[in-house]
Amino acid sequence: MYNGMLHLHSVLRWVILILLLVAVYKSLVDKNKPFTSGHRKTGLFLMITADLMLLIGVYQWITGPHGLKNIQSKGMSVVMKNSVLRFYAFEHFVGMVAAIILIHIGYSYTKKDLPDATKHKRAVLYFGLALLVILTFIPWPFREAGAGRVWFPGM
């Protein structure tokens, strides 16, 4: 069960990154065009995927070896002094929650009664910021925290 969730968490990272890129790109190129249901649906799928990541992430953080269990067994000061332990116990968690909040804010603007150009601008701003934050806090295989991890499950 845990491994399945970890694989899903790993695969969904690509779904989120692609949806963010599509949402930002579409609002950039269509900035002077109407904000359509297609734009809104991209934001909706993005938000649903982000919420799913949050649920899986919290499950991993509570039950897995890299979150709460490390704090309980090693102690807060040891975790805070070790960059890899700190990354999973706090930095990844806080960074990703911040990104998910940005996605929610971006999507909420697209439902408001605002001019279409403003909706495009807000989508670019909030989804663009979320993209940067997520890229920063992913444990990529080339990072110390991501050593031994893969780009895609099975590879």
Ligand code: HEM
């Ligand atoms: C958009 C949001 C998120 C993205 C893109 C993301 C991405 C990732 C990726 C790519 C991994 C490595 C997976 C692997 O190598 O198999 C990972 C691991 C992990 N993530 Fe996330 N994550 C997100 C949100 C969260 C949140 C909100 C939490 C906690 C509340 C969380 C907790 C964890 C934990 C504990 C691990 C390590 C699990 C383990 O190796 O046992 N993630 N995350």
